[in-house]
Every structure is written in C-alpha cells, then in structure tokens.
Amino acid sequence: MLRSFSYVSDHTGFCGTVKNSPADFVVTEIEVPEHLFRGTRAESPRKTSNAPPELSSRCRHQPQKLRAGPPAPCAEACGGAPSPSGRAGGGCAAPPNKKQREGEPELKSGQEEASILDSLLGKPVSELLNKFACSLKDAWDLENNADAGTREFSLGPILDKKNRADLHSAVREKFPFLVTVTKGSEMIVKGNADYRELCQLVTEKETSDFFKFLDAKLENSTFSFEPDRNKEHRKVVHHFINRKFGKLLETKSFTVTDVNDQPNMSIMVRFREKSWSRKRSAGAFQEKQDIYTAFTLQKENLETLEAIGLLAAELGVLPSDFSYTGIKDKKAITYQPMVVKKVTPERLKEIGSKMEKKGMRIHNIHSACQHLRLGQLKGNHFDIVVRDLKHHGHDYSADLKERISEAMENVETKGFVNYYGPQRFGQGQNVQTDQIGLALLSEKMVKAVKLFFTPEDSDDPVNNAKRYFLQTEDAKGTLVMLPEFKVREKMLLRALNRYGVNHEGCTKGWLNIPHSxxxxxxxxxxxxxxxxxxxxxxxxxxxxxxxxxxxxxxxxxxxxxxxxxxxxxxxxxxxxxxxxxxxxxxxxxxxxxxxxxxxxxxxxxxxxxxxxxxxxxxxxxxxxxxxxxxxxxILKNVQNLSYFLEGSEKGIEDSHLNESKVSLHLSFDLDPSCYATVCLREIMKCDF
CATH class of the missing domain: 3.30.2350.20 (TruD, catalytic domain)
Structure with missing residues (x-):
C-alpha cells in the first residue's frame, strides 16, 4: 500500500527482514498515567514466565483529558470518538427533516409527551434533555463509544413524588432508550444499556416496542418478535431476556405462518403470573450493577478483533462487550489492556489455559469500573529485531554500520511521514479492508457482503466456508461450516438467513455486527x-x-x-x-x-x-x-530511540561481506495511531 510513497529524509538506508517471527516484533501499550484516574486496589498479576511489564491496574472513572501536551487532532486512526466539544457536526445523527435511520424510533414521539415534559421540567430543561438524548444516540453511533454508557443528565431535584412518577413515565415514553433513576430527590437520566444490547440482536423498532411493552405492564399482555427461522439466533434472544428480565418475564417459541403461508417460528414474551403488577421502573430490572473486569491481553499471531472473537465465544458474551484502546499488529507479540463487561475476574481466570492454546495469555486480571475508550493511551513501545541486514542492491560505498547510524540520526531528527501502515488494510489479503469500506460508503450492501466473504487461497475451514457461501449464497449451510470463534461472520450470516442475500438482507446483516x-x-x-x-x-x-x-x-x-x-x-x-x-x-x-x-x-x-x-x-x-x-x-517523531547491532565481531566489523550474520535491535516509543512499520520504512528505505 505504501510503495512509491514519499520519504522525509534522503539517506540510503539498508535492507533486512522484519517480523521474521512474532518474537522479533513486541508491542507494549503505554497506558495513560495512573494519576489521571481515581484508583482502587488491583489483584496481583497472574504469575507466568512471560509476564509483561507491569501495566496500570486502576479503576476507570469518568473520562478525563488524557494528553499532557497539545491535543492530537486525530484519535486512534480516527476511530475514537472525539469529545463532544471537539467533534464537528454534533447533535442528532439524523438531522431535522431528514429520513430517520431504518427501523429507528423517532426521538420526538408526540406533542403529548413533549407538553408533559415541558410542564414538569420547564421548556429550557426539557430542551436540554432532548439534546442529551440526541447526543447520546449520536455517541452510540461512534467508534467503540464505551464512554456513552457513563453519560448522565440531571433533571434536578423533583420533590413531589407524583411528579417524579409522571416524569419517569414521560421520559421513558418519549425516549425508550433512556432510563431514569432517583438519588434522594434528584432525578438522573442515562442510557439504557439493556436497550443498546438488545439492538445488537434484533431491529431497533423491535427493541423499542419491547421496552414499551415492558413499561406498560398490562395484565395478560404479550409481545412477539418478528418471525425468525434461525434456531441459534432465537436461542440468543431467549437467553438475553431470561438473563435480564427472568424474574419478571417468560419466553417461548411458537409456530407462525409467514406471508407465503410457510411455517416459521417467533418468540413470544409474557409477564410471569402476578409479576405484571409490580411497580418497578425499567431501570430497576437490572438486578445488579454491570460487572467489568480489566486484564492485559498478550497475543501472538492474532489480530485484535480475531482475539476478541475467540474470547467472546469462550466466555459466551458479545464481541462488543470488550473494550480496548487500539488495534495491535497480528504478526507480533503484543500486550494491551482490555476490559470485558458481564464477566467476573474468576470466570476470566478459568479460561486462561484454553486461551494459551490459541495464542493468547491473560495477565493482571482485576475488577474495573467501566469500559476503555479508543485513543485512551499514551502510545506504544516497540522492541524490534531486524535480521539478515544487507546493503540496498550493490551499494557498498559506505560501511553498513554507517548506513544504519545515518538512518537512525535522520529519523530521530526529522521524523517520518505519518502514513497508516499496511496492516490497516489487510496486508496480503485478496480483499483489502478499504475495498469493503468503499462499498459500504457507496451503499452497495450486497457487494460489501461478498467482499467480506471473499476467501484467501488457503484450504482451511474458514476459507472453505467463505468459498461455499460465494458459490451458493446458502447462509444457513455456511453457518454450520464456520468455526464458533468467527462471531462476526456468524452474526452477519444469521441475518442473511433471516432476510435473504439482497440489498435489504445485506443491510440488516451489516447492522447485525458491532458498530465498531x-x-x-x-x-x-x-x-x-x-x-x-x-x-x-x-x-x-x-x-x-x-x-x-x-x-x-x-x-x-x-x-x-x-x-x-x-x-x-x-x-x-x-x-x-x-x-x-x-x-x-x-x-x-x-x-x-x-x-x-x-x-x-x-x-x-x-x-x-x-x-x-x-x-x-x-x-x-x-x-x-x-x-x-x-x-x-503529516509528520511524526519517534521518541526514546535506541539500537544496537548483534552478531559476531567479524560480522560487524566487516558487515558488507558478512551481512547475514548481523541483526539490528531497535527500541522506541510512538504516539497513538502511529505505525512502527511506517517508521521502519523511513529508517530502512524499504517497503514491507
């Protein structure tokens, strides 16, 4: 992807082999200084022979400004959500007079609810509440957006008990994705995490209708989800409702007839006997506070998202329940902090040995308070070995040691072009990730799905399943062929099986995988x-x-x-x-x-x-x-650069004759969203 692109310096450089093995490319995330967070005591890190450098184990509270110096204009590869004040074009993602998102309920549900809120809160506070609801929904649409779960809006003290009850009802009626809680006499509004999670399983219209059914608490009433032929998907929906609302609701699958008079299955929900009369707010259905467990993930020869898929499949949670601050290289040994929701430290420890067989180790497991956010890091530290050192072509006009010294001095002084590295685009893959991105931006949903399922040339279960799908468009058959850890592929295929491999079905398929x-x-x-x-x-x-x-x-x-x-x-x-x-x-x-x-x-x-x-x-x-x-x-600088040559004395002294005997060991730090391979490209004048 970077071939023929520009360099900053004009030194000659040298050749060598990078990422000869994962151990030759070690990445350790530099976390935000601990004093920026209020701390809690963490458990001792797990004892292993390959334990990483001690990383921060602090409790994450409200996000604070992380940079000590001037703010970087772009968070992690533009993937992190900038602060509300820093993001241009804020407000509702769907502007006034524009078509709403498909299947999404209107934020303004009617004059009646608006007038109730205006009368109870006063128009200024009511308008601020509306803006909060819009901005929260917008934040849910941004990358990772874990911080959206911590946002709250105070309606102020509401002393009258009846007014508080009316406010609870009016807010929930107008904004089904919000919950209200009372602290003393103060009413607080925040996002409903259960609503957001259900949106990842069914359409937002179904989610909105389900929560309205839940709030109404009508005796003998029932609610039915859309017909769904996929047994595994129905099982996930059953599990969600039983886990979240099991003491209040019960579910069952029943046979229905679709528009073509064909039998299909649907999930029906009803209140358990007498439970409908319980006077509880929707926010109280969450029986205990969400559990967050922080840990350091060590992985080898795995992409970050692939590693999360494996962990999610083993723990029985969604990939979106994991948060992290950046994507790490595949062909490397990497250490990065993560937080997983709905999993206890004890449960995470239980899967340690299984994960080691899949190229992962889990260190420093401890309880946390909330998610991590993309860009919430100081940078990354790299320890790299470049082997098989050689001159470019037949250029022996200077000693190889001099070439290396000149290159290091130039890059340390002048920096490097801040390109995105080849791994961002799926280096070596038949389909580059940017091709899928272009198809999505062009709203060519079927093309995007087929690019997503384009196999590599290897003969393994994953690529065989992808090959089968492209040949047959048999989503159900492909589901059976795919390994369990391919969570995103399976999510997409379930929707395709349900809605078909057409524009509408592929759109719903993309909506079925995490926003990130x-x-x-x-x-x-x-x-x-x-x-x-x-x-x-x-x-x-x-x-x-x-x-x-x-x-x-x-x-x-x-x-x-x-x-x-x-x-x-x-x-x-x-x-x-x-x-x-x-x-x-x-x-x-x-x-x-x-x-x-x-x-x-x-x-x-x-x-x-x-x-x-x-x-x-x-x-x-x-x-x-x-x-x-x-x-x-455009340009970035490298920090704390150091290096040394390793090899026989004869090889180092006479390196143009014994080049392969010498290897270069480098150590340096880079800011977030900078790529070590791009820095190495500038040093060596080589494309990788």
Missing part, C-alpha cells in the same frame, strides 16, 4: 485516501509550508471546536515562514472537515470523484454510520 466493526472498514477507506493525499502533498510542495495548508492550533481548550483549531495558512504567513511542516495536518475525509485551499484540496475532490463519492455525505443512515472526519499530522 462496520465503521472499521469505512475508516480503512478514509485512511487510504489520507495516505494518498499525504504523498501528493509532499510530492508537489515538499517540506515547505505554503498558502492554503492547514495547521493545527496548540490551543488546549476543550470549549473550542475541532474545526476552529484548524487554521488555513495565508500568503503573508507563508512568506514569513511562520509555521513548520511538523505543524501541517491533512483531513481524514468526513462530513464536517475543511479541506486545504490549495492544490491538495482540489486533489481530494478529484480523488473522491474517481470513486464516485463526489456527492457522498459521509453518513450512511441505513447502517447508523456517521463519519465527521478529523485531522492528522
């Missing part, structure tokens, strides 16, 4: 465009800062919006050399960013037109995807 996975593909496409834009910018203007470039303000004020922190260089500033190339940023495409006002801005528009996205709004409402965009520095 859907938007991952779109961000891969945006990353590809950014890489090409950075290469073009350096090719035509070099390291000179020119009129129309964008620079990011170092103003450390969260009340200033992201776009207001981006400044367009004037002709006067260019002639005065006011800014350096290290301050120049380029936009990640989205609906709320500004483009450079020079040739680079024109290039963006032409490039998007090439992919027929010139009219793209970067909102795919049918998939609940909202891509506001962000900004990323």
């Amino acid at each position: 996975m859907r938007i991952f593909y779109v961000h891969a496409y945006c990353s590809k465009i950014w890489n090409e834009a950075a290469s073009y910018r350096l090719k035509i203007y070099g390291s000179k800062v020119v009129e129309g470039d964008l620079v990011f303000s170092e103003e450390n004020d969260e009340s200033i919006s992201l776009n207001d922190k981006v400044h367009v260089i004037t002709a006067l500033e260019e002639s005065a050399n006011k800014y350096s190339i290290n301050q120049v940023v380029l936009p990640m495409v989205g609906h709320s960013i500004k483009y450079p006002s020079n040739k680079v801005g024109q290039w963006y528009h032409e490039r998007l037109s090439k992919d027929e996205l010139q009219m793209c709004k970067f909102r795919v409402s049918s998939l609940q995807l909202n891509i506001p965009g962000c900004y990323r520095p």
Whole structure:
C-alpha cells in the first residue's frame, strides 16, 4: 500500500527482514498515567514466565483529558470518538427533516409527551434533555463509544413524588432508550444499556416496542418478535431476556405462518403470573450493577478483533462487550489492556489455559469500573529485531554500520511521514479492508457482503466456508461450516438467513455486527485516501509550508471546536515562514472537515470523484454510520530511540561481506495511531 510513497529524509538506508517471527516484533501499550484516574486496589498479576511489564491496574472513572501536551487532532486512526466539544457536526445523527435511520424510533414521539415534559421540567430543561438524548444516540453511533454508557443528565431535584412518577413515565415514553433513576430527590437520566444490547440482536423498532411493552405492564399482555427461522439466533434472544428480565418475564417459541403461508417460528414474551403488577421502573430490572473486569491481553499471531472473537465465544458474551484502546499488529507479540463487561475476574481466570492454546495469555486480571475508550493511551513501545541486514542492491560505498547510524540520526531528527501502515488494510489479503469500506460508503450492501466473504487461497475451514457461501449464497449451510470463534461472520450470516442475500438482507446483516466493526472498514477507506493525499502533498510542495495548508492550533481548550483549531495558512504567513511542516495536518475525509485551499484540496475532490463519492455525505443512515472526519499530522517523531547491532565481531566489523550474520535491535516509543512499520520504512528505505 505504501510503495512509491514519499520519504522525509534522503539517506540510503539498508535492507533486512522484519517480523521474521512474532518474537522479533513486541508491542507494549503505554497506558495513560495512573494519576489521571481515581484508583482502587488491583489483584496481583497472574504469575507466568512471560509476564509483561507491569501495566496500570486502576479503576476507570469518568473520562478525563488524557494528553499532557497539545491535543492530537486525530484519535486512534480516527476511530475514537472525539469529545463532544471537539467533534464537528454534533447533535442528532439524523438531522431535522431528514429520513430517520431504518427501523429507528423517532426521538420526538408526540406533542403529548413533549407538553408533559415541558410542564414538569420547564421548556429550557426539557430542551436540554432532548439534546442529551440526541447526543447520546449520536455517541452510540461512534467508534467503540464505551464512554456513552457513563453519560448522565440531571433533571434536578423533583420533590413531589407524583411528579417524579409522571416524569419517569414521560421520559421513558418519549425516549425508550433512556432510563431514569432517583438519588434522594434528584432525578438522573442515562442510557439504557439493556436497550443498546438488545439492538445488537434484533431491529431497533423491535427493541423499542419491547421496552414499551415492558413499561406498560398490562395484565395478560404479550409481545412477539418478528418471525425468525434461525434456531441459534432465537436461542440468543431467549437467553438475553431470561438473563435480564427472568424474574419478571417468560419466553417461548411458537409456530407462525409467514406471508407465503410457510411455517416459521417467533418468540413470544409474557409477564410471569402476578409479576405484571409490580411497580418497578425499567431501570430497576437490572438486578445488579454491570460487572467489568480489566486484564492485559498478550497475543501472538492474532489480530485484535480475531482475539476478541475467540474470547467472546469462550466466555459466551458479545464481541462488543470488550473494550480496548487500539488495534495491535497480528504478526507480533503484543500486550494491551482490555476490559470485558458481564464477566467476573474468576470466570476470566478459568479460561486462561484454553486461551494459551490459541495464542493468547491473560495477565493482571482485576475488577474495573467501566469500559476503555479508543485513543485512551499514551502510545506504544516497540522492541524490534531486524535480521539478515544487507546493503540496498550493490551499494557498498559506505560501511553498513554507517548506513544504519545515518538512518537512525535522520529519523530521530526529522521524523517520518505519518502514513497508516499496511496492516490497516489487510496486508496480503485478496480483499483489502478499504475495498469493503468503499462499498459500504457507496451503499452497495450486497457487494460489501461478498467482499467480506471473499476467501484467501488457503484450504482451511474458514476459507472453505467463505468459498461455499460465494458459490451458493446458502447462509444457513455456511453457518454450520464456520468455526464458533468467527462471531462476526456468524452474526452477519444469521441475518442473511433471516432476510435473504439482497440489498435489504445485506443491510440488516451489516447492522447485525458491532458498530465498531462496520465503521472499521469505512475508516480503512478514509485512511487510504489520507495516505494518498499525504504523498501528493509532499510530492508537489515538499517540506515547505505554503498558502492554503492547514495547521493545527496548540490551543488546549476543550470549549473550542475541532474545526476552529484548524487554521488555513495565508500568503503573508507563508512568506514569513511562520509555521513548520511538523505543524501541517491533512483531513481524514468526513462530513464536517475543511479541506486545504490549495492544490491538495482540489486533489481530494478529484480523488473522491474517481470513486464516485463526489456527492457522498459521509453518513450512511441505513447502517447508523456517521463519519465527521478529523485531522492528522503529516509528520511524526519517534521518541526514546535506541539500537544496537548483534552478531559476531567479524560480522560487524566487516558487515558488507558478512551481512547475514548481523541483526539490528531497535527500541522506541510512538504516539497513538502511529505505525512502527511506517517508521521502519523511513529508517530502512524499504517497503514491507
């Protein structure tokens, strides 16, 4: 993906083998300093011979500003949700007068509920509540968005008991995805985690209708989900309702006839005998506070999302119950903090030996208070070995040691181009992740599904199942063939089995997998465009800062919006050399960013037109995807760089004759969203 792209320095570099084995590429996440969180005592880390460096084991409370210096304009690969003040184009994801997301209930359910809320709260507070509900829904649509679960809105003290009861009913009627709780006389509103979880299993309309049925508590009433032929999917829905509301509700599957007079199965829910009369708010159905368990995941030769799929299958939870701060390399040994919801520390310890057989170790298990967020890290530390050192071609004009020394000095001084690394695009795969992202942005849902199921050339159960699906479109048969740990594939296939391999069915299939996975593909496409834009910018203007470039303000004020922190260089500033190339940023495409006002801005528009996205709004409402965009520095610096050569004395002294006897050991730190392979590319002048 980076071949022919630009470099910062003009040193010669050298050749070598990177990632010869996972042990040659070790990544350890640098966590946020512990003093930024209020702490609790953690359990001792699990004793193993390969224990990672001691990582933070603090309880995560309300997210705080994490950066000590100027804020980076782009969180983890633009995947993390920026703060509300920093994200351009905030508010409801579905703007006024626009078509609502498919199957989503309207936020404004009627004049009656609005007037009740206005009369009980007063119009100003009622409007603030409406904005809170909109922003929470918007946050649920952003990457990982675990912090949305901690958001609360106070309605203030409501002293009258009847008024509190009326408010509970009115809020829940207008906003089914919210719950209200009373602390003393103060009423607090927050997102309903159970509503959000059920949305991952059935449509949002079904979820909304189910919770309205739950709130009504009508004697002898029942609720039925849409017909569903998939037994495994019905089992998951049964399990969810019994786990969350088992003391109040009971479920059973019964036979129905569909529009074609064919037999089908549906799940019916009813209140247990006399339980309908219990006067309890929906928020009280959650019998105990959500459990969060933090741990350090050590993995080898596994993608982060693949590792989560394996863990989720073993623990019987959803992949979306895991949170993490960044995606780590596959061909490496990596250490990263994670938090899993609804799993106790004891349960996590039980699966340790099984996970070791699958390339994972679980360390430092302890209770936590909430999810992690993407971008909630200081960076990553890398320990890398480059083997089989050689000169480029037949260039022996300098000693290999001199070539290495020159390269290290240049990169430490000048930095490297901040490209997204090849692993972001599925290096070596038949279908790159950005191709799927483009299909999703173009709303070509069937094409996106078929790209998703395009097999690799290997002959194994996963690729054989994918091959079978493309040949037959038999979703049910493919489900049987796929291993259990392929959770996302199975989620998608269940929807395809239920709705068909057509535009509607494939749309619902994509909605069936976690939001973070859907938007991952779109961000891969945006990353590809950014890489090409950075290469073009350096090719035509070099390291000179020119009129129309964008620079990011170092103003450390969260009340200033992201776009207001981006400044367009004037002709006067260019002639005065006011800014350096290290301050120049380029936009990640989205609906709320500004483009450079020079040739680079024109290039963006032409490039998007090439992919027929010139009219793209970067909102795919049918998939609940909202891509506001962000900004990323063109250049980045490496920190704490150190290295040494290992090999025989003869090999080091006479390295151009005994090159293969020498290996290079490097150690350095990079900021979040920076790629070590890209830094190595600049050092060695090699494409990987």
